Amino acid sequence: MRSDVFQDAGGFDARRYPHPSVEDIELGMRVARSGARILLDPKLQGRHLKSWTLSQMVQTDLLRRGVPVVATAP
Numbered sequence: 001m002r003s004d005v006f007q008d009a010g011g012f013d014a015r016r017y018p019h020p021s022v023e024d025i026e027l028g029m030r031v032a033r034s035g036a037r038i039l040l041d042p043k044l045q046g047r048h049l050k051s052w053t054l055s056q057m058v059q060t061d062l063l064r065r066g067v068p069v070v071a072t073a074p
Helices: 003-008 023-033 054-072
Strands: none
Touching: 023 054
16 A cells, blocks of 8 residues: 555554554555555465464454454445
């Protein structure tokens, strides 16, 4: 994302999402609502370098991602 688009959208909402969760999804929704185009390039790839236990993964995916995604659904 270009920095001007990020700044114009107000960046990540740290008050609403004090812990990493779905702040990127919510930002993308705000950017799209503003009329900006979001293009995906399948040639770009990334990797999360995390060492999680099964318990940590379930807690993060359910409580910090699943619940907030449902709350942001239109």
